[in-house]
Amino acid sequence: MKYQIIPVTPFQQNCSVIWCKETLEAAVIDPGGDKDRIMTEVKKLGLTLTKILLTHGHIDHVGAAQALAQQVNIPIIGPHKEDKFWLDSLPSQSKNFGFPEVAPFMPQQYLQDGESVVVGKQTLQVLHCPGHTPGHVIFYHQAMKMAWVGDVLFRSSIGRTDFPKSNHDDLIHSITQKLWPLGNDTQFIPGHGPMSTFAEERLHNPFVADELLD
Template sequence: MKYQIIPVTPFQQNCSVIWCEKTKLAAVVDPGGDIDRIVTEVEKLGLTLEKILLTHGHIDHVGGAKMLSNQLNIDIVGPHSADKFWFDNLAKQSQNFGFPHIDPFEPTQYLNEGDKVTIGEQTLSVLHCPGHTPGHIVFHSAESHLAWVGDVLFRSSIGRTDFPQSDHKQLIHSITQKLWLLGDKVSFIPGHGPMSTFEEERQHNPFVADQLLG
């Protein structure tokens, strides 16, 4: 599986275009905004977008999803339905975070733990990883040893848990009991900032390093 990271919105959110090299079919993960930039990059790469994948319902991750869906007539897939209240609240999110007004919308399909998502001939596994938001999910490519973790985990940090229905204990459980089980060699693309590996974070992350949590 191939990917290209495109930072979008004033929050520099890591939107990703991911694709099957054989079929050139692609998905875009968390198109928070700057839709023209995303479409231009997809065209430059010679790809055909077939779906939009969302890790959670915060506006910097979903703000451009409906516009892109309408423009290209493609489905919006994910996150888990426990994040529905964030989609219902998009107009208020727009105000609170200084984004252009976004009307509420609902994804074409919500996802659950254990679901599979195909992109061409490639398959992503879905993990439900609540904590940052109750419906947050992670996409994992076992073949490529890659994971798109949204705002669950960052290089040297973890997701915020001061939002409505966030839960710090759940977040730590999601990281240590779900992400770590995918293997140390997995590289991950977070919602913001540089990539890292689970091995690196288990050794050095000041919030979830093995030596801190026992």
């Protein structure tokens, strides 16, 4: 599997185009905005977009999902159903964060912990990782040792837990009990900022370093 990170929205959210090298079938993870920029990149890469994958329901991750899905006639998959209230609140999120208004929508499929999503001949494992939002999921590609973690974990930081239905203890549990078992050599693409590895965060992250949590 290959990927291309496309920072979108004024929040510079890391939207990712991922694709199967064999079939050139692709998915977009977290198209928060800038739909035309995303589609320009998809076309430049010669890919066929087949689905949209969402980690959670915050507008900077889902703002362009419905428009993109309608343009290409593809399904929206994810997040977990516990984030339905975030998708229902997209008009108020638009106002609160200064985004163009986005209408509520329902994905064609909510995701559960332990499910998988197929892109071409590649498979992503789905892990439910609540805390930042109650319905947050992450996508993990085992062969690449790569995880798309949304706003669960960042380089040297973790997701905010001051939103409605956020929970700090749940977030720490998701990181230590869902992400760390994937292996220290796992690279991850966060929702914002640079990539890192779980090994690096276990050593140096001031919120979840092993020495802090022992």
